[in-house]
Each structure stands twice: as C-alpha cells, then as structure tokens.
Amino acid sequence: MAKQSFSPRTEPTKYNWFFNFSQKIGGYATKYNLSAAEVQDAVDSFEYFKYWFLYLIAFKEYMLKVTAYKNEVRDGVPAGATPSVPPTALPAPMPPMATAPGGYARAIALGNSIKAKSNYTVADGQDLNIEGAEISVPPASSFKPVISVVTGNNGKPELKWKKQTGTSGIHIFKKITGGSTSPTPSPMPGPAASGYVYLGSDTQPDFTDNTPLPAAGVSEQRCYVATYFVDDENVGQWSEEVKITVTGIV
Numbered sequence: 703m704a705k706q707s708f709s710p711r712t713e714p715t716k717y718n719w720f721f722n723f724s725q726k727i728g729g730y731a732t733k734y735n736l737s738a739a740e741v742q743d744a745v746d747s748f749e750y751f752k753y754w755f756l757y758l759i760a761f762k763e764y765m766l767k768v769t770a771y772k773n774e775v776r777d778g779v780p781a782g783a784t785p786s787v788p789p790t791a792l793p794a795p796m797p798p799m800a801t802a803p804g805g806y807a808r809a810i811a812l813g814n815s816i817k818a819k820s821n822y823t824v825a826d827g828q829d830l831n832i833e834g835a836e837i838s839v840p841p842a843s844s845f846k847p848v849i850s851v852v853t854g855n856n857g858k859p860e861l862k863w864k865k866q867t868g869t870s871g872i873h874i875f876k877k878i879t880g881g882s883t884s885p886t887p888s889p890m891p892g893p894a895a896s897g898y899v900y901l902g903s904d905t906q907p908d909f910t911d912n913t914p915l916p917a918a919g920v921s922e923q924r925c926y927v928a929t930y931f932v933d934d935e936n937v938g939q940w941s942e943e944v945k946i947t948v949t950g951i952v
Contacts, residue, residue, distance in 0.1 A: 708810075723809050723832075724809070726829060733826075747806070747808065749798045749799075750805065771786055771788060813830060814832075845868075845869060847866070847872050849862065849927075850944055851924075851926060853948070854910055858911055861928070866930050869931065870905060871930070871931060872930055873931050873936060874900075876925065877924075878922050878924055911924065915950045918951060919949065921948065925943055925944070925945045927940050
C-alpha cells in the first residue's frame with residue numbers, strides 16, 4: 703500500500719522529527735553504511751536549527767511584552783494598578799557552529815536513502831520516524847470524476863476536475879445540441895449510447911475544449927461527461943453530465 707511522505711508539515715512537528723532523527727541516526731550508521739560526515743551533519747544541523755527555533759520563540763514572547771508595555775505607556779494602567787516593569791532587552795545566546803542551509807532537507811533525503819536500501823526494515827523506519835502513514839485508496843470501481851465547466855479564454859469551455867489517486871487521468875466525451883435547449887438525460891452505460899463522441903484525454907487538470915466555436919452570433923449547447931482511466935483503460939463510473947452554452951464571437 704502506498705504511503706505518505708514522512709516529513710511533517712508544521713514547524714513544531716518538523717522540530718520534533720528532526721530532534722528524534724538526529725539523536726538516533728548514529729545508531730544506524732553501520733547497518734546502513736552511513737558516513738561519519740552524514741551522521742555529523744544531521745546532528746550539527748539540528749543543533750543549529752534548534753538554536754534559531756528556540757530563539758524565535760523567545761523573541762516572539764519578548765515582542766509581546768514590549769507591545770503590552772508600549773500600550774501601557776500610551777494608554778496608562780487601570781485605576782489602582784501599578785505600572786509594569788519595563789521589559790529587558792532579549793540577550794542573544796552564543797550560537798552553535800553554523801551549518802550549511804538546508805539541514806532539515808538533507809536529513810529528509812538521508813531518511814529516504816535509508817528506506818531505499820535492501821536491508822531496510824519497518825521497525826527501523828518507525829524508530830527513525832521515516833515510515834509515513836499509509837494512504838487509503840478506495841476501490842477503482844468507486845472512482846467517479848466530478849467535473850464542472852466554465853467559459854474560459856476566447857469563449858471556449860474549460861472543464862474543471864480533480865486527479866484521483868491511482869489513476870492516469872480522465873477521458874472526456876462531448877455532444878453538441880442546437881440552441882440553448884437542454885438535452886434529455888439518458889442512461890450512461892457508455893457515451894455512445896447517448897450521442898457522445900470522444901473529445902480528448904487529460905492527465906493534469908484542467909482541460910480546455912479547443913474545438914472551433916460556432917459562427918459569429920450563433921449559440922450551441924455543449925455537454926460533457928468523463929471517466930477516469932488507468933493505462934488507457936476506463937475505470938470506475940461515468941461523471942454526471944455538465945452543460946454550457948457557447949456563442950460564436952462577433
């Protein structure tokens with residue numbers, strides 16, 4: 703089963719991941735043939751990141767105190783209260799040895815290189831927090847594109863859709879009716895059953911219908927349906943039919 707990236711998304715969780723990885727990576731150096739430089743870089747990069755991470759927290763707290771005191775200087779204090787003690791300027795502690803930018807990214811890359819080794823085990827990955835959560839993918843039979851259509855550039859229809867994990871893209875089918883009268887919906891065992899013809903395929907949203915517009919001032923209604931495909935084979939269910947009226951540009 704596919705798995706998500708093990709890299710956390712928020713700053714605090716990145717800090718926690720980096721701390722755990724830097725503390726434990728040395729214990730896996732021999733098994734995964736890691737160089738001393740790779741291990742040391744992970745350790746030193748975390749320490750340098752930690753310095754700025756914690757300093758930023760302290761600085762933000764100091765700025766809150768400065769702001770509150772500034773407001774007190776401007777507006778005064780409530781009746782009966784005494785003035786606050788002025789905030790003391792935040793001292794900058796001595797930083798550790800600077801490391802090259804991108805230490806966290808290098809640690810993530812090192813984790814990925816470990817996962818790619820033939821002797822990698824899930825237990826090791828869980829200890830280093832490089833496993834990642836499993837992605838739950840629904841059965842292909844339940845796949846059903848949700849499409850919508852808007853007027854895009856030069857008056858041409860643009861189909862909006864979203865990629866489904868595990869699919870290659872969508873096949874798009876179209877039919878045209880005269881004027882602005884809505885066609886009668888029909889069962890969709892396949893596009894041909896209701897007068898649709900193949901328009902094109904798309905692997906990345908979104909899709910523009912570049913077929914020529916009608917003559918200037920003439921309107922027609924275009925209807926679309928789509929289905930997901932994998933390796934050019936249709937999978938899942940047909941989308942609901944969407945419609946748009948287009949008019950030739952004068």
